Amino acid sequence: MSNDYKQSSETLLHGEFGVYPSKGIRYALSLTPTGLHIQRLVPKPEDDQRTVLPILDMVGCHTMRSRGSTDVYAYFSIYSYPLKKKKVPMGSARTRQRMVRTFRVDEASDYDQNQVIAEKWATAVKCLIQGVPISSDTEISLTLQPKPRRFMLLLNPCGGRGNALQQCHTHILPIITEADISYNLIQTERQNHARELVQSINLEEWDGIVVISGDGLLFEVVNGLMERPDWEDAIKMPVGVLPCGSGNALAGAINYHAGFDQAMGSELLLNCILLLCRGTVMPMDLVSVTTCSGARFFSFLSVAWGFISDVDIESEKYRHMGSARFTVGTMVRVASLRTYRGRLSYLPVLDAHRPICRSITLSPNGNLSPLKRSQLHRTISDIGLCEERNVMCKRSSAAFDTGELPSFETSPSPGSPTALNTSRFTFDSVPDDQMQQDVLLPNDKEPPPTHNHVNGPEDDLLPPLNQPVPKSWVTVEDDFVLVLAMYQTHLGADLFTAPFSCLDDGLIHLFFVKAGISRTALVRLFLAMEKGTHIELECPYLVHVPVRAFRLEPLTRKGILTVDGERVEYGPVQAQIHHGLSNVISGCDESASSVNPHKEELHLNAEEFLAIPDLTSFVSNCSNSECGPRFFGRLLMAKFHLMRLILFGDYLGKYLNVPLSCLRISVCAEVVFQKLAVRLGVELHSILNPKRSHKFIFDDTSPYQYPTSTLLASES
């Protein structure tokens, strides 16, 4: 039996109580780290039938006293919001419904003693909700109670369908009051109001700033905090989101991270309120984005160009439809599909020297000729292209078996890294022959004025926009349908675009779709994105590359660029990741995930795993049917990296003319360490020897650790 399991089943408190209103009923209660087990004793004892209230569904616990002065009993009420089946027009759905259970403490003959017991239970329940570690050895007293939290709530009355205030009164305020959260609720009056507000507040007065709106308002908050002279401290202020906007991407990502099923509308809102009540905070990456006029933004979600930014901005006129505005916008844009010419440069995650150096030291026969520096540079570019192409080319198992380099389609020559030689970019600097036809957008208007600020950490990976990108970067010049850089799992609450992303993985997931894709294929991609299976489609036009920095130079004269869904000035733009720069109220951390029931184990041969054509049905048919969405994301990620790894190993093997096994080690050491080991929990041997190994372990509760020394020893 695992330690985790023992801890989650450990009884922290046990007692017998009456109920309110009293109907002669008595219960035995046992509190464990994961839930309150309720067993009826009187009038009719239940044997094995216990009700369990999961801690994950609880928001708070209050103690009470009866109004009658003769009543010596004390009471405690637990507020929870479990998922229950509800009839809907087309069948049934599971929605969260409020449930209050009030228990009567009647052990002693005077109120004070009963009150002490009631407080003890309330304290323990609150500690568990908020992730304060307690065990059966903990002396539970009032001093242990988590300190009451105070949040600044910023509500945008115009976000989404414009019903944020109503949602606030019906759902948000009643629940956070039950969670003992005090708040100041401020309605924003105009654009940039939130941004200005957070620049002048006294941070010490608040435990968090929470937006009741969409991603746009949070974008203002993040940038307002970064504009403060004390930005280094200010940006550590936990921020949160209660989704009342149209897209609600960050809310979708937080919901997913917590292990909940994908949700929309008030179901998503209720999940996020629950997570806010738990209140645990985790680091979140920010991306610093510099536009052509030198304005710098801090982004937590995405940079988009082409199809996605067009739909986002052009669908503003359907705002009254809520999130359906994006579906309508997508259909309109698909009907008149545009392409954009541009130059995209990026710094792939496999960085300069380490993997290559390791491949030299790890040679089994010792006869590898040392690489010259120039080769190293060339190889780095190739690494990026190879990574990119592994998604583009149709995977062929024969190529894996024979070690043959799969044939790649060649993209138009990236040429040498690019430079524009004016300090301020204008499109006059782009040669005429690279200019596409003007794209006039129906709703074409200038983006709102931007606040220009220079605070924040240095962009050490980025040269100035008017200088060439470093040689180690990869450049693709092509016609694109869309370019999307994102760093969350979700692009909207129902768009599971980067299933393998984490809030603080230090990665920008760069996607692009090249011109030539048919309308049907594009629609298929977006439909599959709802479940995160678009990568499984292996569409040759869709490319995904994890990067740390990128530069996008549009060569089409007009278009729309968005940062976190907000329109910014059009022109060259570049960005780099800043790992864990901010803090987000996710309601879930490593300890919280230990009470998450998603823990699965699969035994698979690596080749069988790669051969699974449809991971979605595989997961739903697999014997561990409890597979949660996080598990599915991990499977996708594992498959993706395995494909990349094998292609890369084969490719590099050909290039350097060395045995593949030695290269696989070097690649694994780097890739697995950086990406898989931290996030997947995949047994490394499977990857080192795809043919011979037999075991994959996916374990949501314990991130996989594998020391480099063991890794190297295992292969030699």
Ligand SMILES: Nc1ncnc2c1ncn2[C@@H]1O[C@H](COP(=O)(O)OP(=O)(O)OP(=O)(O)O)[C@@H](O)[C@H]1O
């Ligand atoms: N009182 C207000 N009147 C008009 N606009 C406002 C007001 N308060 C905030 N805004 C602006 O509204 C814009 C949209 O808000 P927000 O992003 O929160 O909602 P949304 O666009 O519906 O959701 P999402 O970004 O998730 O799609 C933000 O850019 C914000 O600056």
